[in-house]
Amino acid sequence: MERCLVPVRDNWKARVEAEGMLWHSAPGLTYWHEGVVYRFTDAEIEAIHDATEACHQMALAAAGAIIEGGELANYGYGADAIKLIERSWHTRERDIYGRIDFAFDGVNPPKVLEYNADTPTSLLEGAVIQWSWLTDTSGAEATNQYNDIHRALVERMRGLKAERDAGLLGVRQSGAPLHVACVFPHDEDTGTVAYIESVAREAGLEVCFVPMDQIGFSEVEGGTFLDQNDVPIRLLFKLYPWDWLLADDYGPRLTQAVLTHTIRLFEPAWKMLLANKLLMTKMWEMYPDSPYLLETRRSDEAFRASGRGFVRKPALGREGQNVSVFAAGDRAHTAQTDGNYADNDFVYQAFADLFRDPASGAYALIGSWVIGGEAVGMGIRESDHLITDDRSRFVPHLFR
Numbered sequence: 551m552e553r554c555l556v557p558v559r560d561n562w563k564a565r566v567e568a569e570g571m572l573w574h575s576a577p578g579l580t581y582w583h584e585g586v587v588y589r590f591t592d593a594e595i596e597a598i599h600d601a602t603e604a605c606h607q608m609a610l611a612a613a614g615a616i617i618e619g620g621e622l623a624n625y626g627y628g629a630d631a632i633k634l635i636e637r638s639w640h641t642r643e644r645d646i647y648g649r650i651d652f653a654f655d656g657v658n659p660p661k662v663l664e665y666n667a668d669t670p671t672s673l674l675e676g677a678v679i680q681w682s683w684l685t686d687t688s689g690a691e692a693t694n695q696y697n698d699i700h701r702a703l704v705e706r707m708r709g710l711k712a713e714r715d716a717g718l719l720g721v722r723q724s725g726a727p728l729h730v731a732c733v734f735p736h737d738e739d740t741g742t743v744a745y746i747e748s749v750a751r752e753a754g755l756e757v758c759f760v761p762m763d764q765i766g767f768s769e770v771e772g773g774t775f776l777d778q779n780d781v782p783i784r785l786l787f788k789l790y791p792w793d794w795l796l797a798d799d800y801g802p803r804l805t806q807a808v809l810t811h812t813i814r815l816f817e818p819a820w821k822m823l824l825a826n827k828l829l830m831t832k833m834w835e836m837y838p839d840s841p842y843l844l845e846t847r848r849s850d851e852a853f854r855a856s857g858r859g860f861v862r863k864p865a866l867g868r869e870g871q872n873v874s875v876f877a878a879g880d881r882a883h884t885a886q887t888d889g890n891y892a893d894n895d896f897v898y899q900a901f902a903d904l905f906r907d908p909a910s911g912a913y914a915l916i917g918s919w920v921i922g923g924e925a926v927g928m929g930i931r932e933s934d935h936l937i938t939d940d941r942s943r944f945v946p947h948l949f950r
Contacts, residue, residue, distance in 0.1 A: 584945070693950050
């Protein structure tokens, strides 16, 4: 694994915008950063792939143990969420996608940091933008990229269409279009959802976009959610967290609509448990000898007693907010971010070194994609500091 400087395409802004990425830059920041590429060996790619599939299976096993053991209340869930999680798990609702983030230095086994299982982003840049960069720049050089994300998404959407057409999705209208929703306007969320929409259309699904704040409700059929054109929403892909949905005023109505088969959501409700960082305490409890897991606890007592470094994270935090890093032996944090999740439950995870380029000092985090239960590709976020946040750069990769 190495960080290499490479030429930037003269027309790169036009290229990425043509493919739907309008958030490539921000004031004082170039988010899509193609002046750098990370180069891997075949063995390193295989290590990331194997770690991803192993961690996905451990996450499923931990979720199953929590659900079947009646432990969901201990992970912060109220009565409605418990009903939704248990029902979606027991009826084996299939998911679509997720992203597992790893610390990996190219030498030691990848260490899972968290599972973005409910509303993962950096999808368009991982599936499309970095692939186009590779095809534009590789020329005659024998290079490849660990990136089967687009093909896998299309296949999963074809599977979703087949389930719908066969009446297997459990909603009342088997030929319903797939509604896709996010907060609007928001360049990154809207661009990500637009990509999902294009993938679904490629798979043969009818698709309708609806802004989250324009979803309405009718008492017809005991309660039906409607889009901005008063079309009933039966199948909904939402780039909006489950915990936010259930906290909204219409949370109880949504719970009732799901339980009465009026609407089906993607990701399914059981994915909110995989997205909860408290799950990693259960994974560690069940698989303490896994080479891919970091010791993760609900308090910092064991870390402080032993003088080991650790990281404190909000259980439902996003974009690197409210994260604190404590170096070995230190009583105070050595790095910290602010944010909107200070009222969360926190998890405490053993510190793991990210790859750090000796020349630039840049840190790199691996985001490995799981689609339909399989590891299919990755993206890299690069930062100038220890904590990967919403200002961290996305950079392409290759292997040979």
